[in-house]
Amino acid sequence: MKIGIVGLPQVGKTTVFRLATGQHEAPAGQAGPEGAQAVVRIPDPRLTALARMHPGKKLVPATASFVDSPPLTRGAGKGEGVGSAVLTALRQADALLHVVRDFEEARIPHVEGSLDPARDIGLLATEFLLADLDVAEKRILRIEEALRKGRKDQNPRELAVLRRSAEALQAERPLRDLDFPPAEERLLRGFQFLTAKPLLLLVNIGEEDLGKEEAILGGLRSLAGPRVALLALAAKTELEVARLDPEDAAAFRRDLGLDVPGAERLLRSASGLLGLLTFFTVGDEEVRAWTLRRGASALEAAGTIHTDFAKGFIKAEVVPFAALAEAGSLAGAKKKGILRLEGKDYPVVDGDVITVRFSV
Ligand SMILES: Nc1nc2c(ncn2[C@@H]2O[C@H](COP(=O)(O)OP(=O)(O)O)[C@@H](O)[C@H]2O)c(=O)[nH]1
Ligand SMILES: [Mg+2]
Numbered sequence: 426m427k428i429g430i431v432g433l434p435q436v437g438k439t440t441v442f443r444l445a446t447g448q449h450e451a452p453a454g455q456a457g458p459e460g461a462q463a464v465v466r467i468p469d470p471r472l473t474a475l476a477r478m479h480p481g482k483k484l485v486p487a488t489a490s491f492v493d494s495p496p497l498t499r500g501a502g503k504g505e506g507v508g509s510a511v512l513t514a515l516r517q518a519d520a521l522l523h524v525v526r527d528f529e530e531a532r533i534p535h536v537e538g539s540l541d542p543a544r545d546i547g548l549l550a551t552e553f554l555l556a557d558l559d560v561a562e563k564r565i566l567r568i569e570e571a572l573r574k575g576r577k578d579q580n581p582r583e584l585a586v587l588r589r590s591a592e593a594l595q596a597e598r599p600l601r602d603l604d605f606p607p608a609e610e611r612l613l614r615g616f617q618f619l620t621a622k623p624l625l626l627l628v629n630i631g632e633e634d635l636g637k638e639e640a641i642l643g644g645l646r647s648l649a650g651p652r653v654a655l656l657a658l659a660a661k662t663e664l665e666v667a668r669l670d671p672e673d674a675a676a677f678r679r680d681l682g683l684d685v686p687g688a689e690r691l692l693r694s695a696s697g698l699l700g701l702l703t704f705f706t707v708g709d710e711e712v713r714a715w716t717l718r719r720g721a722s723a724l725e726a727a728g729t730i731h732t733d734f735a736k737g738f739i740k741a742e743v744v745p746f747a748a749l750a751e752a753g754s755l756a757g758a759k760k761k762g763i764l765r766l767e768g769k770d771y772p773v774v775d776g777d778v779i780t781v782r783f784s785v
Contacts, residue, residue: 427490428695429518434496434536436526437629440660442493445691449668458510460494471746472714478754485713502555512556516617520699521624523549528631542628546648553619558594561587586612601652623652623698632662635681654698663687702775707755717773724769727781737783741767746776
């Protein structure tokens with residue numbers, strides 16, 4: 426999964442990027458509108474256990490990547506300033522993480538002149554809507570023109586999807602709020618609309634507000650929804666603590682009441698928001714964790730591992746992690762006869778250990 430960190434200038438985007446990626450000293454400079462990117466390993470105690478059960482095999486965790494995007498400001502969605510190139514680059518992301526400033530700091534003026542998280546959330550939401558509307562309208566015009574010229578190769582479904590999208594966007598409704606049938610959903614995904622992406626609103630609070638997260642988020646709850654999550658984090662404090670050696674960090678966490686490290690809370694929120702599950706493979710050389718969309722099939726799991734596995738898919742041998750752990754190893758589970766044979770439509774369950782049988 427790829428998560429694009431976005432926000433107004435000086436709100437803590439780079440601080441969150443450093444925290445999320447464990448690159449605590451990463452430079453603040455960004456390379457062009459795409460921003461800086463880093464890959465993080467997603468820790469999973471089940472994978473550690475699997476590696477212990479299969480000595481000699483390499484442990485390969487699932488990964489997520491974060492992008493530290495350059496700042497967005499008013500007008501970006503209408504193509505003003507560098508913001509429009511930033512928005513275009515963000516279309517590659519699977520989810521957006523909007524860092525919203527809610528910390529007082531006299532030395533750092535807020536670009537909008539005052540501290541108002543709800544306003545800032547609305548401000549960027551508008552820029553995303555405008556950018557998507559621009560994409561939809563341009564595409565509609567192109568299809569209509571092709572139809573006028575009598576071209577028969579246009580997909581009428583595409584025009585219908587785009588018109589419905591443009592209508593929603595004009596009414597200031599993000600596309601993630603619409604329900605499309607699966608085939609149209611796939612078409613829509615091809616356009617990489619920003620307002621169709623899951624959104625994590627990260628309210629960056631000051632250290633003095635630790636412990637008041639619930640109250641702070643309370644006023645913003647109405648902005649959350651099925652594919653919009655809210656999280657309050659004191660990014661700067663979390664980063665300072667993360668830089669300490671483990672013993673000092675633990676002591677500080679206890680003092681500040683930060684029981685779950687910020688980076689972990691972030692990853693958990695993001696994968697929950699994206700509706701991801703984890704499955705595992707135990708191969709000849711490595712034990713490995715993979716992420717997959719919830720509801721995805723055994724065939725999609727095979728394709729995640731290797732396109733050849735999907736092409737030549739025969740069956741998947743499946744055993745839940747807990748059952749494998751009880752048997753002691755994959756070989757042990759096989760001996761006990763607890764591997765199930767599943768077909769390509771089998772919906773993968775979080776924690777499944779999967780061996781794909783395929784022909785070349
Ligand atoms: N006081 C305070 N300062 C913060 C906090 N989060 C970030 N900052 C500071 O705000 C400035 C901008 O942060 P940065 O992460 O570079 O923001 P970006 O421009 O959005 O990437 C830096 O000086 C940070 O140290 C916070 O929670 N409290
Ligand atoms: Mg920055």
